[in-house]
Amino acid sequence: MREEALEILRALTGNPGADFHPGQFEAIEALVAQHRRALVVQRTGWGKSAVYFIAALLQRRAGAGPALIVSPLLALMRDQVAAAERAGVRAAAINSANVTEWSDIERMLDDDALDVLLVSPERLVNPRFRAEQLPRLIGTAGLLVIDEAHCISDWGHDFRPDYRRIRTLIADLPADVPILATTATANERVVHDVAEQMAAGGHEVFTLRGPLGRESLRLGVLELGTSWRRLAWLSQHLNDLPGSGIVYCLTVSSAEETAALLRKAGHAVLAYTGRTDQAERLAAEEALKNNEVKALVATSALGMGFDKPDLGFVVHLGSPNSPVAYYQQVGRAGRATDSADVLLLPGLEDRDIWHYFATNAMPTQARADAVLEALRSSDRPLSAAALEARVDLRRGQLELLLKVLAVDGAVENGQGGWTSTGQPWAYDRDRYERIAEARVAEQRSMLEYQGDIDCRMAFLTRSLDDPASAPCGRCDRCAGQWYPSDVSLDMEQGAQATLDRVGVEVQVRAMWPQGLDRVGVTVAGKPVKGKLPAEEQVSEGRAVARLTDLGYGNSLRELFAPDRDGRPVDRDLPPALAAAVLRVLKEWDWDERPVAVAWVPSADRPGLVESLGAGIARAGRLEPLGPLALREGAMDAAANSAFRVRDLWSRFSVPPAMAERLATLSGPVLLVDDLIDSRWTMTVAGRLLRLAGADAVLPLALATVA
Incomplete structure (x- = not known):
């Protein structure tokens, strides 16, 4: 069996001299010869995919059915299908990116012409797939593979609800079907959780755990303070980093901003985020693989599935929220090279961003x-x-x-x-509270990683409960600072000037959300739906910046930060932000200059909004119309568009004196607020001004949420 497996390995890798890494053949033997259930925890680049492709083909040669591989990695699926075909493994994938190919793949399954079928976890929740394909696959499967198995566990850093279907899948499999679960990012709690699920039916689970330390990686942390100093450092030193790599950012807006700044400085980079079109993502991945760009500036959208063995560096502008997530992302580098550089540039805003994502994650x-x-x-x-x-x-x-x-x-x-x-x-309240507590502990641990610890790599591997954890001898704590820390004055001033720009466009709402009639929003007894009439729409608006921006985002987050009890604070507008507002107005390329200012009354920050509106009127010599009238009572924090519009529909009204003045004015009216989130406040309030006679309404705010 070893000779046959080795032949497949060499075809898979295209290397006639390839041999198994320690543990690889042991895992294959456990699956094929003994039909066991195996959990493999090995570092990125060890060759986990080789284990399951070889095991799948050996099982097929022994007369078993095709292997079913559950993987969340769409990008990796494409690479794996191509690699499998090189080794003579007939492989196909079913996921959201290849819907047009599903019928062909189903015919191949009918004809028993597939050795391996890769499916994304959401397929396991799809009713048609569960009804028509899954029972047959379960009945004939020669092997079940759960790739990135930490996603099964509530405690995994990247838990995914779709993966919980695998528990049922395991229970439904015939007893003699081998199961392989693989991951590079599992601590002892996750390993125990996954093994317990794999053991369903009283099966023993063979756990193969190797050392997780990465000898090729040289880790470091560089504290630079401000956003512009971090960007200036990166712009100045990006070309000093080896080969091509990835620059990770925590938010979409910071990734797009960083990519734009680096391109302006002459660097060949592309942005890669959740907003990037699928075709553009594929093109960006290929550009990096072919070393046509120095870096992709990415969010976590470029995650586990990207495979470039010679990736030379990973830089983080801002810290991920756990050592385990950080280990997973930096593990993309140095898989087939002797050395790769990994550098973390933490930001002052990191904890705010962690908190935002954490509060939106759990049911x-x-x-x-x-x-x-x-x-x-x-x-x-x-x-x-x-x-x-x-x-x-x-x-x-x-x-x-x-x-x-x-x-x-x-x-x-x-x-x-x-x-x-x-x-x-x-609702399992205890479970979700325990998970939330674990996430907070992970965040504290990530802050500890940035401090004066003994060894960066040892800290990460200890976080994964690696029994072989040991000092690496290469990181900045073991061997001293290996990266430059200087930032030239010109670069710093250039980055600061770029981040100092103001004026985020605020796109108007032109369509009412569905279901307004169901929540009681009507006009003269008729449902409100469809497109807003042109005479009721507001025009394109502006905000100083997004809360997540690298530039004014820091100042705005401080302005809107709640007190210790989570309550809003009505702070004075800092002079720097007041000056930024005037710059937005000066640089606004409107068709017609506004003639008056009205503002949205605020229950949380009334002083801030009134001083903003009145200050703009004085500075621009515009007529101050004052605030709209506000109905008494608190407003629920509605998250959904229909409910948001319902709550806003009768909240504001145009005072008689304002209506009289609007009837005599000729020209646009600025409508001022502190923060724009859903854009429905500006839509509903602006509509009232239009109905009262305003020729046009121009929304203006200090910040937008996104």
């Missing part, structure tokens, strides 16, 4: 109850868009919650949309 009892009640009370299936009109959840939160409920069997997605199964569902 709550109230959200789940609202979704289940909406589905139970409906006489037909509901799409996600239709559900949005019935529950106060943003689309991303709603889709995540539906996945959780689907995996728990409380809802299902079928023809026409989502329905309730009628099965009872209980």
Whole structure:
């Protein structure tokens, strides 16, 4: 068997002299010869995919059915299918990126013409796939592979609800079908959790755990303070880093900003984020693989699935929220090179960003109850868009919650949309609280990594409970600072000037959200829906910056930061931000200069908004119309568009004196607010001004959320 497996390995790698890494053949033997369940925890680049491709082909040669590989890595799927074909393994993938190929792949399954089928985890929740394909695959499978197995575990840094279907999948498999789970980022708690799930039915799990230290990586942390100093350092020293690599950022806006600044400085870089079109993502990946660019400036959208063995460096502008997540991202570098550089440039804003993402990640009892009640009370299936009109959840939160409920069997997605199964569902408060506590502990640990520790690599591998953790002898704590820390004055001033730019465009709302009639929003008894009439729309607006921006984002986050109890604080407008507002107005390329200023009354920061509106009127010699009238009472923090519009619909009104003055004015009116989130406040309030006679309404705010 070893000779046959070695022959496949050499075909797979294209290297006639290739041999197994320690542990690789042992894992293959456990799967093929002994039909065992194996959990392999090995560092990135060890060759986990070689194990399952070789095992799959050996199983096929022994008369078993095709292997089913569950993987969240769309980018890696493409590479793996190509690599498998080189070794004579007939492989195909079913995922959201190749819908047009699904029918062909299903025919190949019917003809028993596939050795390996890779599926994305969301396929396991798809009703048609579960009904038509999964039972046959389970009945004939020669091997089940769970790639990136830490995603199964609640405690994994990248837990995904779709992966919880695998628990059922494992339980349904015939007892003699071998199972392989692989990961490079699992601490002892995750290993125990995954092994426990694999052991369903009383099976023993063979765990193969190798050392996680990466000898090729040289780690470092450089504290530079301000955003512009970090960008200046990167612009000055990017070409000093070896080969081509990845610059990770925490938010989409910072990735796009950083890429633009680096390109302006003459560097060949591309942005890669969740907003990047699929075709552009593929082109960017190829450009980096072919060393046509120095770097991709990316968010975590460029994650586990990207495979470039000779990646020369990984730089982080801002810190990930856990050592495990950081280890996973830096593990992209130096897989087939003797050395690669890894540098973290932490930011002052990191903790704020961690908190924002953490508060949007977990389901709550109230959200789940609202979704289940909406589905139970409906006489037909509901799409996600239709559900949005019935529950106060943003689309991303709603889709995540539906996945959780689907995996728990409380809802299902079928023809026409989502329905309730009628099965009872209980919110596991203790579990989610324990997970939240674990996330906070991980954040504290990531801050500790940035401090005076003994060894950076040893710290990361200890975080993964690696029993072989030891000082690396190469990082900046073991061998001293290996990276330059100087930033030239010209570079710093240039970066500061770039970040000092102001004026984010605020796109107008032109369509009402679905379902307003269901939440009681009508005009003269008629439903409000469709496109806003032109005479009721506001024009394109401006904000000083986004809260997530690298430039004015820091000052704006400080301005809007709550007190220790989480309550809003009505602070004075700092002079620097006041000057930035005037610059926005000066640089605004409007068709017609505004003639007056009105402002949105604020329950949380009334002093800030009034001083902003009145100050703009004085500085621009515009007529101060004052605030709109505000209905008494607190406003719920609605997240969903339909509910947001419902709450805003009767909240404001145009005072009689303002209406009289609007009727006599000729020209646009500035409508001022402190913070724009959903854009519905500006849409609803601006509509009132238009109906009262304003020729046009120009929204202006200090910040936008995104």
